[in-house]
Amino acid sequence: MSGEQELGITESKEHSPGEWYAEVVQKAGLADYAPMGGFIVTRPRGYAIWERIQNNLDGWFKNTGVQNAYFPLFIPESYLEKEKDVVEGFDPEVAWVTHGGHDELEERLAVRPTSESIIAPFMAQWTRSHRDLPMRLNQWCSVVRWEATETKPFFRTKEFLWQEGHTAHADEDGAWEETMTRLDQYARLYEEVMAMPPLKGRKPPHDKFPGAHTTTTIETLMPDGKTVQAATSHYLGTSFGEAFDITYADADEEENTAHTTSWGLSWRAMGALIMTHSDDQGLVLPPALAPDQVVVVPIWQEDNKDEVIDYAADLAAELDEDGVRVELDDREHRNPGFKYNEHELHGVPLRVEIGPHEVEDGEATLVHRPDGETETVDRDGIADTVTDHLDTVHAKLYADAEETLEGEIREAESREEILGTIGQHGGYVKCGWCGDEDCEEPIKDAIAAEIVMVPLDRDEEPIHDDCAICGEDAEETAYFAKSY
């Protein structure tokens, strides 16, 4: 690193969001491109964010009866084929292992694109009695899908990190409750940890996970007006239970088919996070996910160096003892301006500036990363004050994103209005919909916007009486949007 030129973000979030995103990811040290197209290297600052997402979710999962397990990386072709029989339209583009050492394999092995087809047969084996249910398994792993698209770190990569939960239940009620529990936990992650307002909904029937009875989704809106499918939770009905013989003896010794669910969240969540909060100075992170929550920067002259640094070090130590993730930046070879820029680039939520004035007055100056708001506060009680300010930073990020979202859900009553509104503003357009996939086509063809969700509640009345496209009776409300 040889200077500010190299350090700073040069692209504009507003005018070239794609280039800006790529620059933030690389210059903030989150990820680099791997030599093979479609793959990335997740650097420590990026991986630390993923670990915090994991820790939050994993704790909630475990508190609600989920157990982690680990299934093989490879799935025999015949197992994938079996899934094909079950679920129409399942034809994953996968990476195939054909050779082990110097020998060709008798049967090709797929690098897992998702693990239903290897997990379900084992669930069948482990599920004998109603006492074995509910069975709730989860694994944190990487999956590979050989899609030929341009690489966009965390959004579009051939290999990505995720968790996949797979559960079996005695009946529909249990399985539906499970589906909702996980959807709610994903929503909680977005709200409480990532400072992003989630929309909860169902995917339209033609866009369900193959074989699912119902696919529920968390959608989050990006600043460029596109939506991101930010997590999904599927109620699979008995389709997998029947196909893979996941049956159990009930209390009367009668054999029944289990109802299953699956649910997943990938590192795409990180992509949505970066895209939502960051700006032309670089990364912006909510305090819950920031590797460093606070940086303390002492600003000294030769004649007051020792006392300024001691004061700053003492303050940092107090924050550290209180459980705040804090860094003291007392590097000699960098000036304060350089340090400010660097920590802004890295997304440290709160900066504490300590100069001779702060030392003299027993104070500290706090600067919020998202908006530069500055406040000078008492040194006494600094840990509580800093914690309050971190909460404020989270609240600001959330409020900003919520305000954006609220202005970006519009209504339309005709095909032209849908096209015009999304064309001009982006965001979501809701309208009456007859339920026919054909009515999505003209919108998709014209502006590549789709029905990204319908309301979670099946009984909710459609907002308009008629389908905005064909004019037939509306069955539900469709949310059209462009999608990542």
Next chain:
Amino acid sequence: MSGEQELGITESKEHSPGEWYAEVVQKAGLADYAPMGGFIVTRPRGYAIWERIQNNLDGWFKNTGVQNAYFPLFIPESYLEKEKDVVEGFDPEVAWVTHGGHDELEERLAVRPTSESIIAPFMAQWTRSHRDLPMRLNQWCSVVRWEATETKPFFRTKEFLWQEGHTAHADEDGAWEETMTRLDQYARLYEEVMAMPPLKGRKPPHDKFPGAHTTTTIETLMPDGKTVQAATSHYLGTSFGEAFDITYADADEEENTAHTTSWGLSWRAMGALIMTHSDDQGLVLPPALAPDQVVVVPIWQEDNKDEVIDYAADLAAELDEDGVRVELDDREHRNPGFKYNEHELHGVPLRVEIGPHEVEDGEATLVHRPDGETETVDRDGIADTVTDHLDTVHAKLYADAEETLEGEIREAESREEILGTIGQHGGYVKCGWCGDEDCEEPIKDAIAAEIVMVPLDRDEEPIHDDCAICGEDAEETAYFAKSY
């Protein structure tokens, strides 16, 4: 599960250790065999042990400057070839991905067998100045090595879980200190968490990691007299630095080559753990790794059912509040004998029995899993008492393993004596060694025992003046043993 017959271990640890091990792993619910030879499914009870191993090590790593990262699952063939140039003898048997979707790839991709060849080029890119050093990266992941051997869960599998640490340092001192720090952390894991006495040593030069300057090892002795290489930490010198151009500008702006290390521990540690402590009743686990540390079993008659169960539930709740991982087993459809067997099979370190006598006298009966030792204790202060007993269980396991180890290190002064001693007793035989690989051959050929380590300290005097095999001057002490 339909009864005690199916539940219990039928093989003998002493007489058929291989079959016994496989039975314990499956019946205790740790792992199942996957449909493809060489792969296993790690079930929740097994994965929970691995997670606790991870959590311990990961915390120590982070406290000593290590950052986690994630590198791609696949490595282009040309990258692996480059490593071949560097390190003589490196020719891994790997799984090759040749097709993505319906297309053949231009360049084959190896499923990572280890990640040096993909991590080193990035370290080179990120290392500019001495201020970037030390750089300490670690990843938790799975690796694949296509070795055609019989599957033995956690010991021999084509895919296995591990962590691989990779670090770069300005000089030999820094890199050597790193190598020792990680070796000591592995030793600590074995002692404090796994209740197993580790031997620390160096691999003989002919058995180093290819390209390494020094390979250090943790060896642990199994009850059948064979040793397990239980973790390794390599000082790589500048060989990888030179091959991959990991250089840095020092304080005088002079370009230098970094010294690197790598170090790893795999789920083989779990295999060694199971093999060491378990018995003909099933799994035995040290309290630090047990998913459930304590099971409370109420033993009631119809006329005292409520008070016995309430008393037991209250006691379990108190343990839980104190941070003990406790399960209350109040299942109606199982009798106490069945429950005892099941929890013994699963390796729960401590059983608390609560019958009408315990309720009447304000007591609780504690039973240690490893040896069945039973003590009736006061209900008051139960959390402290239980914690003490858990410590005692750990100490017992450690003392047993240590006693075994101490009796199993013998000396020999001739080839015949080495062969006879290992042939009769197994264990380690130490002897003078000239340092020539040729002197290992006759032992290897005759009884498949090898030099599994030499002392960590290069300056340590050999125990005998002469090499036990060729009679030339001894350079160091060799430890011969059969190995997993």
